Amino acid sequence: MHLPKTKKLVALSGTLVAASLVAAACGSSGGGSSTGNGSGGGKVTINAVLPPNSGTITSSYNKQLNEYTQQYEKAHPDVTVNWQPNTTSSITTANAQLVSRASGGDDPDVVFEQYNPLLSGSIPNGILQNLKPYLERPNPYIKGNKKWIDSFEASTVPYMTSPNGQMQILLGSNVETAFYYSKAAFAKAHIAGPPASWAEMMTDLGKLKSAGYTPLMFADGGACNPSWYERLADTQFLNKSLSKFMVDKSVVTSGKDVASGIENNVISMSNPAYAEVWKMLDALRPYVSKSDGSYDACSAVNAVSPPLFTEAPFEQGKVAMIWGGSWFIPDLNKSGFAGKYGLFAEPTVTAATSKYSAAVSTKGVIGGPNGSGQWSITSQKADHSMTPAKTKVVMNFMEWIFAPDHIGPEVEGWGNGGSYIPTIKGAATPNIPGLASLVPAKQPPTVVDIALDDVLSTNTTNAGLRLVTELMSGGISFSGFSSQWESLLKSGAQAWASTNHVDLSSLKKK
């Protein structure tokens, strides 16, 4: 018996839809298999991601890294290192890609990472390997070394240590941040020199505005300036309250610490000390331009579409001050602006600004071991080729890269002539003018990161960045920002608790 054509079509379509439904319902999150090439005795290809904004392995930034890689490959003919350009625009995007590729077991072997997401616990468990066993044994490329971890500066080690005691990151260099000012603008505004406090800086911004300048660029087209600001102000205003919410007691607040702070209403707009963080930012609004949303302090130098790099309007005299990293120094010098600018570390927020301030020096709080040359190693679950045998090969290569003789020149290359400082003892340290003034003389205070650095969740970070942009562009009032920020904190804590299977009420302090 034959079905009419329409009925056949319906039957076929129905079969197709049913099959798709069954496949969809049974669809798993697991990825495909991968033929590993990491077993001992065979050829090994190490897939590694380059530092951000450094181009390809043959760029001038990576010249030394390329040279040492080739030396390693020559000494180990069975090993090939495939350095991949870093195409992500921020650590948030990089980690989103990391998690996404992990679902297919397709991550590179060596990935770019930063200490914040690791210490906060925002990266799902099982993606990155614990490197402590390797760090506890000698680095064969450092003469007389008994433990690899001993080759790192003591101040760096806490940033490599997660609250659970694991070490999932290798930190290669320190970076610092500073306010850069136009000497011509300061002269015209009759400002003698860098301010000694935040209150003095606010006065100077007023003078610059009166002199006809846009005083400051708060580049909120990207994450850098907003997250730097949050870290600086949170550290300052919550320094006296740490014991009221910190649980993990690391050098930087973890997701658990922040969730505890929110649960205990320490990190809440109802806490006047915390509210001061955002009131201080609101006070900057009259001194910034509404077009700052097109700029990001961490954009590539040659970015042609938003967000653009901040140096161009600064050099063109369109803005008197910008907030940037130590990597701005060689960039400004090379573009002919040497001698025309000055710089100063973020001034201390004193009681002249707010009675809630702890008035601690925040030098080094924003920067720290956040320069270039920061890598983590993916697990076999995230990268099916990472067998234990291959991991050994990869770690041996990393030991080579992190040897003092090598890391120094590598860091100099990434820093475009020396804007980063190696974290390895004995490594050559650059001496570019101005850099030394940004380096903290002693261990910075506990870094308090709350919403804008993936501490709670990337959703919270992205939503928070938008809110900050709305505030700075005048899109919402401070009271509107305040209530939305409070909701964001609450939902962020819920999201963190859900991801980490923690009962928020258990964090309530009595």
Add this chain to the structure above:
Amino acid sequence: MPDYVEDGGSGVVAKNLATTVLVAEASSAGAIVEPDGITADDVLSATPAGGRGRRRRGMFRRQFIAMLLLPSILLIGIFSYYPALRSLVGGFYQWNGFSTPTYAGVSQFREYVKSATFAPEARNLLLLVIGSILITLVSQFIAAEVVCHLPKKVGTVAKYLLTLPIVLPPIVLIDVWAYLLNPTDGLINKVFGTVGLPQPEWLTNNHLALVAILLVGFPWVSNLGFLIFLGGVQNLPREMTEASAVDGCGWFRRVFAMDIPMLMPQFRIVVVLSGVYAVQNFITILLLTNGGPGNATMVPALDMYQQAFQNSNYGMGMAIGTLLFVAMLIFTLVVMRALRPRTA
């Protein structure tokens, strides 16, 4: 056995006056056309000689055709239907792309609708859809009318000039507009500054950012809608145009009284396509403003993308995708109904 008239010589079988079946001779390798209710087997089995052999060959031919079609059907199933249905199911699960999904019911749908960004996104989307449709209809219809009524050679050149930019990759266009709209170095503001006009912050002003997004592609002619209208206008009955001219009907009246009503099918398809495109396309927004400043240009499609690929919140992304699909389906049905041809 259906009623039919067989002409054994030519093989033409007619069921009735309204239905004609052309049947190839059993020994030749012709195609067999089967109208509803009559199959080739019915016809072939009616022929006195070689019926069983012909049936077998017919079946083999159908199986062969089915086999050839199977890869396409499978690929459509895998790459079109499966992702759509997977997304429908996935919206009910919380999933970060790596760990095991957790059933969440309708909570993610509820969370999205109740979120602080839902209202701005819905408003922006509505403005973009209405703006895109109006811009598309007006600019592309006018361009088609003008081009069709230009002298022949000029019209041909104009057609090519207006159509060629369609082949440009969209990224190139967006990059050019990123430069044009740059607040400090952009060409538009430089020209404005030269003639003494204010220089707006196109992409960073809360009120202007959405307008800037709509500006991209100005004069908005080089698009599929132009080709659709062009084809429609070119195929309008010439005698009607000439008759209206003889009757003293001006250009304006001719367009509104004659051309537009006759081109209603084209209008319908262009409205649907531009509406769907406005809903689905977030690339321009992603590259120019990333939904900012704040949420001034945030739209559901961009939110869906960010939830999945930036926030590793795939379940939420799929939930937003499902809601978008439902919205587009309703929009399409409403438009198709509202602009359907009306017969006397």
